[in-house]
């Protein structure tokens with residue numbers, strides 16, 4: 001039975017992969033709708049032939065990797081349970097120490113290590129892909145360093161969460177999901193508060209804007225939006241990537257707007273001011289707080305469903321998955337698997353909400369800067385530097401796009417430009 005289940009799971013994953021290969025490479029039509037041909041959203045008007053070809057090619061492979069990687073994780077956790085690895089990790093942990101917490105730490109290190117090994121090939125392919133297409137220019141040692149920081153950061157976080165979680169499961173097998181959720185609120189807020197000052201600097205260097213002339217312009221814009229000046233930062237990314245980005249991060253006194261230095265290097269001042277105004281909208285309209293609120297609501301539902309599904313799976317498949325009791329640490333891969341499935345299922349909704357905020361931010365930015373030419377060219381440059389698809393396939397859009405497609409973004413700016421001219 002166990003071997004049969006394993007074979008079926010692998011087959012299901014292969015069929016799923018083939019489906020997405022067919023969908024992304026043969027079925028999906030990413031051609032521009034004819035009414036946009038020749039408009040400023042038409043990539044043929046701002047990319048050269050080589051860039052056009054590369055952006056299609058790169059996006060297709062990238063999308064395929066995206067759709068493969070998450071279900072690959074599920075397959076990994078499933079096989080880990082099925083073939084008794086989780087049980088073995090627990091045995092190794094128990095034979096190395098008699099202290100409960102140390103046993104947990106050892107179990108977790110084995111699980112994390114195997115997960116790292118299993119996901120390494122896909123991560124490495126993704127890294128070499130962005131190098132081949134000159135999106136990334138990060139050296140292998142620097143990339144590996146980031147991977148290792150990821151590893152230890154995740155390990156550290158789970159080392160705090162997992163012992164508490166399993167203690168709650170033991171104490172209350174009917175309500176652990178609720179208590180766990182209540183505890184997750186202060187923890188999430190604390191991590192969000194630390195993010196910009198403790199976590200992000202582990203990966204990159206952050207500093208106040210270096211270009212003082214530009215800083216003055218940005219500060220006068222910030223004043224218009226009522227944002228205190230100490231909230232604008234520059235981050236050194238040029239050694240790692242050629243793509244452009246800016247974002248808002250952190251909460252409370254640590255909230256800040258961050259600009260990648262690549263953005264500062266590649267765009268002119270008016271373009272940067274448009275991007276800044278967009279980020280300022282996220283800050284002013286407190287999109288991060290709405291995001292946290294939505295996340296907490298979803299995680300309550302998610303933890304409840306995880307509780308139900310874990311009980312169901314343990315009852316139905318406990319023998320095959322080698323889990324006798326949900327509150328036994330051996331069930332952790334099941335917990336991760338279910339959580340990851342639920343997050344994937346929720347992503348169309350969270351992405352939809354995010355796209356709504358992004359649309360608002362674009363509108364706010366153009367109203368504030370009133371320079372559609374700069375806005376449109378900045379988006380064109382963003383597309384070129386990231387080789388991003390202007391008009392992504394439907395499934396890619398709903399599962400992957402936290403921002404509206406460039407087709408939508410540029411064409412609404414163009415509408416604004418026409419309105420402005422007719423005034």
Ligand SMILES: [Zn+2]
Nearest residue numbers: 278282358361
């Ligand atoms: Zn945004």
